[in-house]
Amino acid sequence: MGTRTAVRLHAANASVAVHSNTPAVTDWARRYVGPWWHAVSVPAASVGVEPLIMADVDPGLYEAMAGLVHARPHEETVYARTPILTARDTDDSVIAVSPADQLAYRSEPGIGALIIAGCEAEPVALAAARLAREMMRGQLLRDGWVVLHASAVTAPDGRTVLAFGSKGSGKTTTALLLASQGWGLLANDRVFARPCADGVEISPWPSAAAIGLGLLDALGWYDITRKRLQAGEQLHPTQDSRVTAALLAGDRTPLWEPGGKRELKAQVFPDQFETWFGLRLSTSGHAAALLFPRIEPGATPGIAETTSTLTDHDFMSGATEDRYPDIFGLAQGIDGGGRAEDRAAVAAQMAELPHHSVVLGHDCADNAAFLAKLAEAC
The missing domain is CATH 3.40.50 (Rossmann fold)
Incomplete structure (x- = not known):
């Protein structure tokens, strides 16, 4: 993890660079948004003054940043269905920690900078891609979108x-x-x-994309998906494990949360x-x-x-x-x-x-x- 990698994301008139000490993080950002937005790997040293996300797998940095949040008055909210604690570090910066995901954040929106630190590559990668999209959204909204x-x-x-x-x-x-x-x-x-x-x-x-098992079957994609999973490929990690189990077992019956309020779907x-x-x-x-x-x-x-x-x-x-x-x-x-x-x-x-x-x-x-x-x- 000694060599840093970077990917530049571009949509309409907005751009964000994702910088990391772990290639899996920038690979994920490129894969997640690349098919719909432009995503290009660039030398880490070439990243300039554009909006930047620094997303590192660094347990020590995570602990230090989390400690700052706990040491200040903070409030709890839910972000991406996960509890997160947020506090103010200065008038211009927000610090936050998600203990369940072992992720810590520092956002300085005034200069377009966001730091993410975590203990494992996958949660850091998920957070970096999600927040790159949110940083891009902020730019697009300010430009009239x-x-x-x-x-x-x-x-x-x-x-x-x-x-x-x-x-x-x-x-x-x-x-x-x-x-x-x-x-x-x-x-x-x-x-x-x-x-x-x-x-x-x-x-x-x-x-x-969330696709119910019934629709997946009706579109003729169920068997394709099952074979891909059986071969070791994966759908998005936010997918409920019960959906994965049903697909692997060949069960085409739509799945629902207890009470039938929310259908559990494949995440493509x-x-x-x-x-x-x-x-x-x-x-x-x-x-x-x-x-x-x-x-x-x-x-x-x-x-x-x-x-x-x-x-x-x-x-x-x-x-x-x-x-x-x-x-x-x-x-x-x-x-x-x-x-x-x-x-x-x-x-x-x-x-x-x-x-x-x-x-x-x-x-x-x-x-x-x-x-x-x-x-x-x-």
């Missing part, structure tokens, strides 16, 4: 079809079915959007859409149409009688972003979904685009054929 809760696919000419709706409505299903028909998968759950001279430009939000790396399932990923586009799907068992795919429109709930915000509150100050006071005036501008531009409320059934082939014909007409 907003975050939409939507799935998206693009045609080769950049026309982008976005799918909106509440959890379980069929956003991911719509995007994956269109991607299986040759459209480029730009995002599976949320996107960045910004008004431009010729409409609304769209940029990806890199993340692992962005690059696995290409290498495992043969999809094409897209890195940018321009909004061309909005779809509002809903899934009804036994339904014939078609246009719904009711018409849906974009609402405030389709924009991510500090109130809706429950997994990644801005405890490190990376958005520098801007709401996590963007400024109100920028959200209004995006909504106004999108109101001029075709809107289609659609009903999908459980036959993937019929759904895919219907969606492909509809999207091509947009």
